[in-house]
Amino acid sequence: MFLFLFFISAALIPPTLGAPNYNHSDSHDVYWQERAAMARARILEAYNPNPETIVTDINQKTKEALVHSQSETAPHNGTRRNLGKKYLGPCVATNPIDRCWRCNPNWALNRQRYADCAQGFGAGAIGGKYGPIYVVSDSSDNDVMNPKPGTLRHALIQPGPLWIIFSQSMSIRLNQELIMTSNKTIDGRGALVQITGGAGFTIQYVNNIIITNIKMTNIVASPGGTIRDSVNHFGFRGGSDGDAINIFGSHNIWIDHLSMSGGADGLIDAVMGSTAITISNCHFVRHDKVLLFGGRDMDEIDSKMQITLAFNHFGKHLVQRMPRCRRGFFHLVNNDYTHWLMYAIGGSHHATIISQGNRYIAPPLPDKRQVTHREADSPESEWRKWTWVTDKDVFLNGAFFVPSGDPNGAATYFALEKIRPAPGEQVYDLTRFAGELKCIESLPC
Numbered sequence: 001m002f003l004f005l006f007f008i009s010a011a012l013i014p015p016t017l018g019a020p021n022y023n024h025s026d027s028h029d030v031y032w033q034e035r036a037a038m039a040r041a042r043i044l045e046a047y048n049p050n051p052e053t054i055v056t057d058i059n060q061k062t063k064e065a066l067v068h069s070q071s072e073t074a075p076h077n078g079t080r081r082n083l084g085k086k087y088l089g090p091c092v093a094t095n096p097i098d099r100c101w102r103c104n105p106n107w108a109l110n111r112q113r114y115a116d117c118a119q120g121f122g123a124g125a126i127g128g129k130y131g132p133i134y135v136v137s138d139s140s141d142n143d144v145m146n147p148k149p150g151t152l153r154h155a156l157i158q159p160g161p162l163w164i165i166f167s168q169s170m171s172i173r174l175n176q177e178l179i180m181t182s183n184k185t186i187d188g189r190g191a192l193v194q195i196t197g198g199a200g201f202t203i204q205y206v207n208n209i210i211i212t213n214i215k216m217t218n219i220v221a222s223p224g225g226t227i228r229d230s231v232n233h234f235g236f237r238g239g240s241d242g243d244a245i246n247i248f249g250s251h252n253i254w255i256d257h258l259s260m261s262g263g264a265d266g267l268i269d270a271v272m273g274s275t276a277i278t279i280s281n282c283h284f285v286r287h288d289k290v291l292l293f294g295g296r297d298m299d300e301i302d303s304k305m306q307i308t309l310a311f312n313h314f315g316k317h318l319v320q321r322m323p324r325c326r327r328g329f330f331h332l333v334n335n336d337y338t339h340w341l342m343y344a345i346g347g348s349h350h351a352t353i354i355s356q357g358n359r360y361i362a363p364p365l366p367d368k369r370q371v372t373h374r375e376a377d378s379p380e381s382e383w384r385k386w387t388w389v390t391d392k393d394v395f396l397n398g399a400f401f402v403p404s405g406d407p408n409g410a411a412t413y414f415a416l417e418k419i420r421p422a423p424g425e426q427v428y429d430l431t432r433f434a435g436e437l438k439c440i441e442s443l444p445c
């Protein structure tokens with residue numbers, strides 16, 4: 001009876017697009033209550049009281065990587081990307097994450113070494129390192145209660161660490177949100193894997209997740225239902241609102257080399273204090289609300305969010321939220337923003353935004369050139385106190401960033417003068433290979 005009522009109410013109330021779903025599961029489910037309490041304690045532990053050390057570290061490594069790669073690649077500073085052509089030259093890896101593995105022809109012989117390549121706040125994410133390899137060979141998702149061995153869902157509900165790879169290229173349509181357990185790597189290198197036309201991933205109250213080299217496109221809202229979320233547990237879930245990746249009360253997450261486009265809601269939402277996250281080398285296109293960091297005004301735990309956004313390309317037909325932040329500390333470094341229709345970076349509630357070495361190319365809309373956007377409910381007297389700084393960013397086509405906070409205070413506090421970022425002029429090189437890569441075993445990728 002209870003389930004029935006829950007179902008009816010879920011069916012009557014359509015999910016509000018743009019707001020993540022906070023009533024995922026039956027709130028009387030003791031299993032989820034316990035997991036929520038444990039996750040909260042772990043978030044407080046994962047929070048780094050000295051975020052400037054992480055900022056400094058990735059900036060330093062990026063500059064070193066550029067020095068080493070300079071001899072290998074012709075610098076490029078145009079505003080056009082690729083000019084529609086695929087790069088066919090020898091492998092060049094310009095940023096410190098890529099330099100860690102991409103041009104090594106033996107990358108597939110020791111896939112788990114890749115777990116050491118992360119930088120930024122998510123650098124501690126080990127994913128399924130030390131666990132066995134699990135080969136996904138079946139692209140179906142027909143039974144969300146008893147997933148078939150060989151499917152991605154079967155892999156992701158197993159206890160213990162797993163390094164998940166794919167036997168061949170495949171397209172997977174998820175019938176319901178795919179709820180994953182801790183210590184998993186989804187490694188699409190060596191295959192072209194597409195998650196498309198169905199539900200997305202839910203990373204709820206877990207840690208140590210790496211997702212790399214897949215494409216996620218046209219993720220749609222899906223109805224609730226009974227879903228197995230681990231080998232030992234299943235439960236009723238409310239409808240999912242169409243996020244491609246929903247990170248909820250989780251930490252130590254690294255998302256690298258994803259191509260993402262066209263979902264019903266967010267491409268990546270990180271909410272409920274999710275922290276120790278890096279999103280790198282991704283290519284985003286064709287979407288309205290791209291990244292949401294902090295979903296509700298009331299969630300004070302969001303002040304523990306610490307996220308690095310590095311070497312991403314925000315490309316064609318994007319509208320807003322790259323990202324949209326509440327509270328928390330966000331390091332946006334060496335990203336290429338080549339299109340937006342409303343704004344690039346938004347925030348509220350005292351979010352701290354450190355924008356370094358990005359390239360911002362404004363759209364040809366005279367009133368949309370401002371990179372930054374403060375939510376309308378914050379008076380200027382309030383947002384003037386938030387630390388939003390720009391350092392070595394490049395602004396083209398009239399793009400401009402409205403900083404706030406004490407500029408000198410920010411400089412000393414975040415050591416901007418000590419370790420400067422790689423400048424925005426080098427962003428094209430740093431992000432040139434963003435998105436899903438076509439890797440072939442025993443060749444540089």
Ligand SMILES: *[C@@H]1O[C@H](CO)[C@@H](O)[C@H](O)[C@H]1NC(C)=O
Nearest residue numbers: 021022023024025026027028
């Ligand atoms: C979630 O559901 C509970 C009851 O199950 C309700 O009290 C709460 O207000 C709901 N929260 C939201 C954000 O809808």
Ligand SMILES: *[C@@H]1O[C@H](CO)[C@@H](O)[C@H](O)[C@H]1NC(C)=O
Nearest residue numbers: 075076077078079080396425
């Ligand atoms: C690239 O940089 C060089 C030297 O800094 C400059 O002379 C040239 O005009 C730039 N090209 C473009 C397309 O901006």
Ligand SMILES: *[C@@H]1O[C@H](CO)[C@@H](O)[C@H](O)[C@H]1NC(C)=O
Nearest residue numbers: 130159160161181182183208
């Ligand atoms: C995940 O891995 C870490 C480190 O190896 C381990 O301490 C932890 O217990 C694992 N968590 C789960 C849920 O298996």
